[in-house]
Amino acid sequence: MIQPLATKAEPAGDPSAMIGSCPLPLSDYKEIVLAHGSGGKLSQQLMQRVVLPQFRNAALDALHDGAILSLNGTRAAFSTDSFVVSPIFFPGGDIGKLAIHGTVNDLSMCGARPLYLSVGFILEEGLPMDDFRRIVQSMREAAAAAGVMLVTGDTKVVDRGKADKIFINTSGIGLIPEGVDIHPGRAMLGDKIIVSGSIAVHGIAIMSVREGLQFETEIASDSAPLNGLVEAMLAASKEIHVLRDPTRGGVSSALSEIAQSARIGMLLDESKIPIHEEVKGACEILGLDPLYVANEGKLLAIVPPAAADAVLAAMRAHPLGADAAIIGEITANNPGFVIMKTRVGGTRVVDMLSGEQLPRIC
Numbered sequence: 317m318i319q320p321l322a323t324k325a326e327p328a329g330d331p332s333a334m335i336g337s338c339p340l341p342l343s344d345y346k347e348i349v350l351a352h353g354s355g356g357k358l359s360q361q362l363m364q365r366v367v368l369p370q371f372r373n374a375a376l377d378a379l380h381d382g383a384i385l386s387l388n389g390t391r392a393a394f395s396t397d398s399f400v401v402s403p404i405f406f407p408g409g410d411i412g413k414l415a416i417h418g419t420v421n422d423l424s425m426c427g428a429r430p431l432y433l434s435v436g437f438i439l440e441e442g443l444p445m446d447d448f449r450r451i452v453q454s455m456r457e458a459a460a461a462a463g464v465m466l467v468t469g470d471t472k473v474v475d476r477g478k479a480d481k482i483f484i485n486t487s488g489i490g491l492i493p494e495g496v497d498i499h500p501g502r503a504m505l506g507d508k509i510i511v512s513g514s515i516a517v518h519g520i521a522i523m524s525v526r527e528g529l530q531f532e533t534e535i536a537s538d539s540a541p542l543n544g545l546v547e548a549m550l551a552a553s554k555e556i557h558v559l560r561d562p563t564r565g566g567v568s569s570a571l572s573e574i575a576q577s578a579r580i581g582m583l584l585d586e587s588k589i590p591i592h593e594e595v596k597g598a599c600e601i602l603g604l605d606p607l608y609v610a611n612e613g614k615l616l617a618i619v620p621p622a623a624a625d626a627v628l629a630a631m632r633a634h635p636l637g638a639d640a641a642i643i644g645e646i647t648a649n650n651p652g653f654v655i656m657k658t659r660v661g662g663t664r665v666v667d668m669l670s671g672e673q674l675p676r677i678c
Contacts, residue, residue: 438479
């Protein structure tokens with residue numbers, strides 16, 4: 317389901333009243349649908365209603381980008397992710413590079429230094445061997461660039477027509493430095509919300525290939541390992557409260573999850589959110605809201621006001637944070653909701669993705 321563009325400025329007020337004025341999406345499904353993998357409301361419901369009740373524990377209940385574990389007094393982060401992107405090759409990357417970057421970034425969002433990865437390949441019979449070699453080589457190059465080692469793995473092959481060329485799972489382990497405490501529940505009143513650069517690039521890069529769209533400048537995926545950027549940020553200040561990479565569900569779903577977890581409100585300024593003109597134009601053509609489009613090389617940081625300038629300067633000094641900007645702040649109003657001041661002077665609720673905007677994007 318395509319998330320409609322918000323074109324009408326809504327008056328400020330009770331955000332639940334604004335949401336209540338729209339038809340509620342179906343949530344009681346008898347079968348799995350694509351939207352259950354969107355990273356939005358249905359993904360959240362699937363976890364909360366089916367998975368979490370069976371495996372309740374403190375590490376899982378945190379709903380972080382990875383589990384924070386204590387191993388003989390050392391704090392470690394452990395994360396896993398699966399990649400089913402279509403097409404498997406796209407401008408700026410491929411499914412292999414995406415898999416390495418995705419798990420490196422999830423560990424980085426825990427404040428960890430990524431060290432070791434595993435890989436699981438599910439291959440469809442008939443996948444060209446040259447394509448598989450190309451993907452494996454891309455993974456090797458991405459791991460080397462991120463400074464991580466791929467140390468274990470597994471391969472399975474399924475019948476022709478039972479998969480879509482190749483699916484990849486990667487898991488990873490990293491260590492968390494002393495004094496670093498990054499957690500989605502730590503967002504506090506007055507904190508500044510920072511994005512590391514222009515949003516919606518990865519999702520539009522994928523869609524431009526699928527839809528055959530051509531632009532004067534090619535839109536290439538922003539897929540990148542963010543561990544170096546995070547290290548630079550932590551060197552500037554270890555007081556960073558929250559980090560999140562806005563992948564599935566985009567910036568909107570990532571911030572909505574944090575607002576709900578910390579029970580705080582957020583106020584964004586639409587005019588401060590960086591977005592390339594080509595991406596903005598593509599979103600308009602496709603009828604997409606860039607806030608709901610996936611990113612693979614951007615992060616969101618929630619930082620105390622006293623540390624915000626130092627962290628922002630460190631980000632802008634790094635190649636992956638050159639366009640970083642403060643886009644909002646944490647407020648006491650409307651706990652659990654994200655409100656955005658629009659360019660035309662109104663406000664609207666930035667809710668979690670309620671359907672499947674872009675399937676098979678990561």
